[in-house]
Amino acid sequence: MTRPDRRRRPGPQRGRGTRARAPRGRSRVGERYAAEIGPVAHGGHCVARVAVEGEERARVVFVRHGIPGERVVLEITEGSDGDRFWRGDVVEVHEASPHRVVAPCPVAGPGLCGGCDFQHVDLAHQRTLKTAVVAEQLRRLAGVTWDGEVRPVAGDLPEQLAGLRWRTRVRYVALPGGGRGMRRHRSHDVVPVDTCLIAHPDAREPRPGTTTEHVAVADTHEHAFAVATDGFWQVHPGAPGALVATVLELLQPRPGESALDLYGGVGLFARYLADALGPDGAVLSVEGDATASAHAVDNLREAPGRVAAVRGDVATVLAEGDPSLPALVAPDLVVLDPPREGAGRAVVDELVRRAPRAVAYVACDPAALGRDVGLFLAAGWELVEVRGFDLFPMTHHVECVALLRPVSVAALPVV
Numbered sequence: 001m002t003r004p005d006r007r008r009r010p011g012p013q014r015g016r017g018t019r020a021r022a023p024r025g026r027s028r029v030g031e032r033y034a035a036e037i038g039p040v041a042h043g044g045h046c047v048a049r050v051a052v053e054g055e056e057r058a059r060v061v062f063v064r065h066g067i068p069g070e071r072v073v074l075e076i077t078e079g080s081d082g083d084r085f086w087r088g089d090v091v092e093v094h095e096a097s098p099h100r101v102v103a104p105c106p107v108a109g110p111g112l113c114g115g116c117d118f119q120h121v122d123l124a125h126q127r128t129l130k131t132a133v134v135a136e137q138l139r140r141l142a143g144v145t146w147d148g149e150v151r152p153v154a155g156d157l158p159e160q161l162a163g164l165r166w167r168t169r170v171r172y173v174a175l176p177g178g179g180r181g182m183r184r185h186r187s188h189d190v191v192p193v194d195t196c197l198i199a200h201p202d203a204r205e206p207r208p209g210t211t212t213e214h215v216a217v218a219d220t221h222e223h224a225f226a227v228a229t230d231g232f233w234q235v236h237p238g239a240p241g242a243l244v245a246t247v248l249e250l251l252q253p254r255p256g257e258s259a260l261d262l263y264g265g266v267g268l269f270a271r272y273l274a275d276a277l278g279p280d281g282a283v284l285s286v287e288g289d290a291t292a293s294a295h296a297v298d299n300l301r302e303a304p305g306r307v308a309a310v311r312g313d314v315a316t317v318l319a320e321g322d323p324s325l326p327a328l329v330a331p332d333l334v335v336l337d338p339p340r341e342g343a344g345r346a347v348v349d350e351l352v353r354r355a356p357r358a359v360a361y362v363a364c365d366p367a368a369l370g371r372d373v374g375l376f377l378a379a380g381w382e383l384v385e386v387r388g389f390d391l392f393p394m395t396h397h398v399e400c401v402a403l404l405r406p407v408s409v410a411a412l413p414v415v
């Protein structure tokens with residue numbers, strides 16, 4: 001991987017936008033502009049620039065339902081004169097991309113269900129777009145060139161080959177007169193949806209704070225994990241197995257080593273690391289959620305070696321550094337699987353100070369990954385590899401696993 005100059009661009013690349021707010025100046029909502037769709041950006045939209053009467057410079061519009069290279073008419077959905085950028089939807093396609101398809105879902109499209117972003121794009125090209133987003137975030141935020149690609153992940157049903165029926169958990173909104181639906185994009189409004197086409201036929205609706213279910217990881221070991229029905233578990237049926245296999249392949253755990261599983265959930269990675277490190281190994285899972293952490297204790301009970309699960313904020317647990325936990329004080333290996341906001345400086349600093357042999361960073365937000373990779377690189381670490389997985393077809397979401405190593409360690413011969 002190479003590191004060109006860093007540059008910053010304006011825009012909602014973090015994909016955590018707010019809902020519509022009070023306009024600053026004259027509202028442009030509802031205005032229509034002819035435009036060519038520019039590059040894809042993080043968050044399920046592309047960049048377009050439109051000429052606005054009376055303005056010298058073209059306006060940047062983050063536009064949904066288009067594909068780079070298309071000539072379209074877009075309609076502004078959010079934006080006023082004082083805004084840095086506007087948002088819009090493609091409402092007419094004059095020159096279509098060869099990758100445009102008829103959306104399989106009847107409620108996908110401008111003004112309709114906000115659950116999917118790319119139903120109008122063929123699946124292979126969805127992955128091309130996601131690849132571009134990951135590459136852009138790594139370049140912009142970490143200054144590295146990534147030449148990998150986002151790859152499909154096998155599931156458990158043939159429909160998943162078409163990007164459908166993969167979501168094992170789904171949250172519908174009950175409609176006042178009966179029936180159910182999904183939220184419109186960036187809105188509290190609900191669009192009636194009886195059956196979501198990306199939902200697995202056996203998908204469950206999370207019921208807060210109550211029941212435990214048991215989920216198996218479809219790989220050669222077939223461990224089962226207890227998890228709360230409203231707790232975190234990867235939603236694509238192929239995801240846990242693919243991520244565990246990737247993490248183990250990248251970290252190359254050796255018998256007797258120690259490992260930290262940070263943001264460990266119910267102990268998924270810790271369980272397989274324990275198997276790989278064997279009876280002389282040590283694994284510590286750190287998880288903030290009380291229910292998930294209690295499940296991790298149960299799920300790790302049969303694991304070989306010195307295995308423990310603690311509940312706590314990752315940054316705090318690392319800073320306190322309980323000396324009775326060898327995997328916490330001097331880990332050989334680390335799995336870092338934070339929520340969307342990423343790990344952040346305090347956690348990265350603590351890991352840099354410990355200098356483990358390798359860190360596998362599992363990331364559901366490429367922008368947070370890019371920022372945190374930048375922190376590791378600034379501390380003298382090396383980004384060895386990044387792999388991208390299409391665990392969320394039809395949506396803009398993408399999962400990555402990155403391998404990071406301290407350069408001084410990486411430079412030593414492996415014994």
Ligand SMILES: C[S@@+](CC[C@H](N)C(=O)[O-])C[C@H]1O[C@@H](n2cnc3c(N)ncnc32)[C@H](O)[C@@H]1O
Nearest residue numbers: 232263264265268287288289313314337338339
């Ligand atoms: C992306 S999930 C990963 C879970 C697990 N590694 C897995 O694959 O099943 C992130 C987890 O981090 C936990 N979490 C979020 N913020 C945390 C924090 N500051 N400290 C500890 N855990 C946290 C969440 O409860 C969630 O279980």
